[in-house]
Amino acid sequence: MTLNLRDVPRPAEMKTYHAESYDRISPSTTKFDAKGKTLFITAGATGIGYSISESFAQVGIARIIIIQRRPEVLAQAKKSLEAAYPNTKVETYAASQSDFPRMSEIIKSVDEIDVLVPCATYFSDALTPAKASSTEDIANYFTVNVVGVFHLVKEFLALPSTASGGPKSVLQVSSAAAQLYIPGASAYCASKAAANSIITHFAFDEPASNVKFFSFHPGSIYTPLVEKSLPKDLSVWEDVKLPGDFAVWLAGPEAEFLNGRFVWASWDVDDLIALKEKVASDPSYLTTAVSYS
Structure with missing residues (x-):
C-alpha cells in the first residue's frame, strides 16, 4: 500500500x-524583502534545510547562518551556495540543536537574525x-524536536532589533505527523505536535x-533521513524545492495573518489567503486544535 498525503x-x-x-511562490515573484537580512537555520546544509537555504539565497538574502553536526556537509553547502549566489555570505557552525549552551553561544555571536x-x-x-519504545528514545525525540525548538526561539527573541527593520519570522519545519497516526512513530508524531x-x-x-x-x-x-527507515515505494513523494520556496513566501507580508498557525507547503497560497477572515475570527483554526469539519 502506498501512502498519499493528498488523500x-x-x-x-x-x-x-x-x-x-509553482510560479506564485517562486523566488522571482516573492514579496519578501531580503535586503540586508540574515537567515539562521539548523540542519540547513542538506535535504529540506538546504532547499530552504537556497531559496532564501535566490531572493538575495545578505547572510545565511547554517547549523549542522557534520563539518563536511557544512563545507559543501557553503561552497555551493556562495558559488551560485556570490552576494550572500554563508557562515557555518558544526553543532547540534540539542546542545543548548552551544546554541546560545552561537546565537549571541551572530547577533542579528x-x-x-x-x-x-x-x-x-x-x-x-509505543509500548516497545524506550524512555531514552522518547527523551531523544523531545530533547531535539521540542526543547531544541523552544530554546532556539527563546534565545532568538532575546536578541536586539535588527538593523534591517521589519517584522522577524520564526518558521518551524514541522510535519504532517503532528496530526496523523503513523504506526511505529508515536514519539515523532507527539514531538511534532508538541513543537507546533x-x-x-x-x-x-x-x-x-x-x-x-x-x-x-x-x-x-x-x-536521506527518511531513507534510513522508510522504503521509497511507501509513499508518493514531492519535490524538495517546494518547502524552500514556500518558506520564503511564509516569511513575507502575505502570510502575516497566519501567525501562530500550522500549514502545509503543498497547500495553495491563494487558497490560504482566501481564509484570512476565518483565521482572524477563530483563534484555534489551523492550530493543533484545528477542526476540518
Whole structure:
C-alpha cells in the first residue's frame, strides 16, 4: 500500500495541492524583502534545510547562518551556495540543536537574525510501537524536536532589533505527523505536535510582537533521513524545492495573518489567503486544535 498525503483530510477550502514549487511562490515573484537580512537555520546544509537555504539565497538574502553536526556537509553547502549566489555570505557552525549552551553561544555571536528556521529533527532509524519504545528514545525525540525548538526561539527573541527593520519570522519545519497516526512513530508524531503547540503559544503570548511565528509541513520529501527507515515505494513523494520556496513566501507580508498557525507547503497560497477572515475570527483554526469539519 502506498501512502498519499493528498488523500489526508484537509480544510475544504484547500482546493489545490502542489507537489512541486509553482510560479506564485517562486523566488522571482516573492514579496519578501531580503535586503540586508540574515537567515539562521539548523540542519540547513542538506535535504529540506538546504532547499530552504537556497531559496532564501535566490531572493538575495545578505547572510545565511547554517547549523549542522557534520563539518563536511557544512563545507559543501557553503561552497555551493556562495558559488551560485556570490552576494550572500554563508557562515557555518558544526553543532547540534540539542546542545543548548552551544546554541546560545552561537546565537549571541551572530547577533542579528531576521528569519529563524528550526529545521533539525530527530527521527529514529527504526519504527517502534509505543509500548516497545524506550524512555531514552522518547527523551531523544523531545530533547531535539521540542526543547531544541523552544530554546532556539527563546534565545532568538532575546536578541536586539535588527538593523534591517521589519517584522522577524520564526518558521518551524514541522510535519504532517503532528496530526496523523503513523504506526511505529508515536514519539515523532507527539514531538511534532508538541513543537507546533509551543510555536502557537509564542505567537499568541505576544500579540503585539513584531515577530511572526509559523509551523509548516514541508511535504513528503524523500530525504536521506527518511531513507534510513522508510522504503521509497511507501509513499508518493514531492519535490524538495517546494518547502524552500514556500518558506520564503511564509516569511513575507502575505502570510502575516497566519501567525501562530500550522500549514502545509503543498497547500495553495491563494487558497490560504482566501481564509484570512476565518483565521482572524477563530483563534484555534489551523492550530493543533484545528477542526476540518
